Amino acid sequence: MVTARTGRRPAPAPTAPEPTDARRVPGFLVASLAALGGWVTNLGFPDTDVWWLAILGVALLAVTFHATGTDGRNAWRSAGLGFVWGMAFFLPHIVWADVSVGALPWAALSVAQAGMVALAGAAFAWARRAPWLARREWLQPAVLAVVWTAVELLRSHYPFGGFPWGRIAFSQAGSPLGRLAWLGGAPLVSAATVFVAGLLAFGVVRLVQLRLTGPAGAVIVAAAVAASGMFVPVATRAETGTLRVGAVQGNVAEPGSGSFGHQLEVTGNHVDGTHAVAERAGEGGLDLVVWPENASDVDPRANTQGHALIEQAVEAAGVPLLFGTQEYVEGGRYNQAVLWTPDAGITQVYAKQVPAAFAEYIPWRGLFEKLSDKVALVQTDMLPGTEVGAVPVPVERLGRDVVVAPIICFEVAYDRIARSAVQAGAELLLVPTNNSNFGYTAESTQQLAMTRLRAIETGRAAIQISTVGVSGVVDPAGRVLERTGLFTAEQLLAEVPLRTSSTPAVVLGGWIELAVALGASLLVGVGIVSGARSRSRRK
Template sequence: MDRLKALGRIMPRVVAAAAAGALLGFAFEPHDHPWLTIVAVPLLLAALNGISMKAGFLVGAGFGIAYYAVLVPWLSVIGGDAAIALAILEGLFYAVFGLFATQVLKLRLWALWIPCLWVATEFATASVPFGGFPWGRLAWAFSDESLGRLAAYVGIPGLSFLVAFVGVLLYAVLRRGTTLRLRAVALVAGLAIVFGSALIHLSIEGDGQTVRAAMVQGNVPGKGLEFLGRARTVTRNHLQATLDLQKRVEAGTELKPDLVIWPENSTDIDPYKDAETRADIETAVKAVGVPILVGAVTEGPGENERQTTGIVWDPATGPGQRYAKRHPVPFGEYIPFRDQLLPYIKRLEMIGAQTVPGVGPGVMPIRGVTYGDVICFELAYDNVIHDVVKGGAQVLIVQTNNATYGGTGQPEQQFAITRMRAIETGRTVLIASTSGISGVIRPDGSVEHKSAQFVPDVYVATVPVQNGQTLAMTLGGWPEWILTGLGLLGLVLAVVARRRQRVDEDPQNPPAATPSREKVPV
């Protein structure tokens, strides 16, 4: 009965936290209300303040599950159970955050430790399980706001820290018991971060050299075709769009590109082994007379294995440089514990062969310019982006296939993430998608071109080549490691303080008697 009463007392806080989580979900595309982040964070902290660790776990879980339910409903395209499972899994990370935040809030420097603990939570979600799912980072919401420009200096983890910190400062202003002086300091600091970011100017100029690239969005056929027919149609759509581009070049209505980019899965049939697919690609390459970066699914390296790749196909030498996707999607491109799960979940058979991750970054020197190739979801992983920039990439390329999620909001979220990567790296990003969204993003995150979905689209852009590195790229992963370490330090301090308090309050362990100052006779 006592437990039921305790649960009844905590449920209003769980509901409030769930409402805060839902608000946070609406901060992101396709809803795009980024400043809800600054509202959601203090609402969560208010729900966590003054409760036990067990209650904090429930409150945090309510927040996290509601957050991801609103953020990634597009996963229900795969299955409603998949969307629910992901929301619960990711919600548990915020349950752990809530459990520890109840104690961290009692520390004197809680306003520092809490946003660090938030970064540590995002680091965990981006790492485990199965390589993590870094889709819910606060930074992604600010691709269209001046605050997002700070990513060029502090990186994505640093920006998430600052967003959480501003939310914490708002909570400090509103928190009962906060002194007038602390409220004033918090208010000034928050306004300084928000309005100070508006003074930042990010250059879109390169180092004097430019390159011209064509992004080809051939579009995909409607549902209902059998596999080979559908796959061949996608390839031929891109072939035809490329041939049409060359006609415009010959007519003088379009400038000749230096490179043509086809998206991920522009062929799902291995061009090394299928003569018809190879012929289609070579027809396109010979027509335009420049290399085409082809997105292909190739067989191997082992039996019943495959890789999602980008292949540089040269008009003179044929297929050359090749990048294999390093972060394939679990339960989308491969099945963890395949032998154990397949007998019980027959739907997983639709995935087909296991996608094997590639080794090494997608750094591709092509005709005097070094490109960094990134494939679809893996652009959300910091190490993939950092590796190509450190490898010398002067322009970034994202090959993607969002056809499964068209019209669900997922393509818009991925496009926003891509914009943040342009800001963070100071590089132009060229995006080629099978069905949208394709486009060109300038180094300051502004959009030069953005295609519609499920229509053919070919865009030729002349973009700057960049050799310098932003401060964020120079710092690399250090901000995340430092902030995560500080978050864990705050956690340790909170645990130590909790144990000391328990000892002081335990009636069975009275404080030791004060030693007598009387002189002991010899």
């Protein structure tokens, strides 16, 4: 067909209808829904630990994103809603920071992390400006999943080494989605969880709009993704024998900052626990005894009394002892896991690679000491270790060295720490930690959930051992086989499988992170360019 030229500018191509008319939804109602979503999401984590509530909470936030529309102001609205959700989530989620260091640092950390959720909201809004995506609402849950996971990875690295606490994946250790960690680690679990939440939100929005062409399909796909982890072939059998481990939770005199107030008291508690676990082991004996982070509250290399106590514990057990202590050097200190054998003393030392900012060292000390007197609590900054955490332990019963991975405290939240240790030959994960400053909060059980996910991700059994609890034995499928109470003196006695095969998550982990980062950057970049072109055409 031939058309005549009229000299008129052609009419612009029709744009996709907005999912909802944002002007008809009161702002306070949308913000309240976002806040409710953040609060509900926290209930999906320990101690409540109802995993599907985390999906529901993220879905509520996704619904509010749909309610913002797709105009040029959408990024600011979405960022604001993300911030509201983030504050409602992080304030209760990391309330242990208030117990440990006070209200101001707790609030400041919550604000910083909520800002990262705001960034995720803005990034999703920018991506939605691309016409191809605006016209295909059914694809938007996948885009939200990629963008959200990319921001989680970003905040796991920046600023000051990152703060991965509260990643959505850590709520799913006990769900079918958690088993996806075997395939793609925490990034895949987070992405799948947010994808399911986004699908549910899409279905709800379609129902509200009385557009019946999507809700049923969204729910079916969401259910299929949520159940997909049940088909992941997570293996738990021993491949290179088993290891008999005695893990000692010695406890402290009182919770809080005074828990290490009496020198060698905590060390003595762990010596007593070592005698108890060795007696429990009986004729079968032990292959290794593990103490928590800071269980030796003095450096036995520099303190004769501390040295004598370690010797006493090793003699009682008759096997190597892996224990936590600190070493002071010129310019700072190291948080270490030290292996002490009956015949040779100290043979291996692993130093924590990722010290916790504002807890173990103070960045920009001159600035932050003006903002809070709590900065003075960290008098000597902790230095980062440089070696991968793969420690060979001589095991007489097996006639060989068994490589274990001591992942010290908060390091369990960082993907690369466990992955690099397994790549270096680790057959078992150990998570020595000191939770004495966090009181009766959910900090230790949140950490145990991370340990469970790391077990699935690496295909390794894991033992979390705390000074005060909660400690636990986890099989390679992420199941907790035994756990202790909080602020109790207990011991764990376990024979755990040793494994050497690599999971897809360990082999592909770095590439998965790169793919997520590049994918999110591409989606957001295309959306920004498309939005700019649309604005220029309207002028």
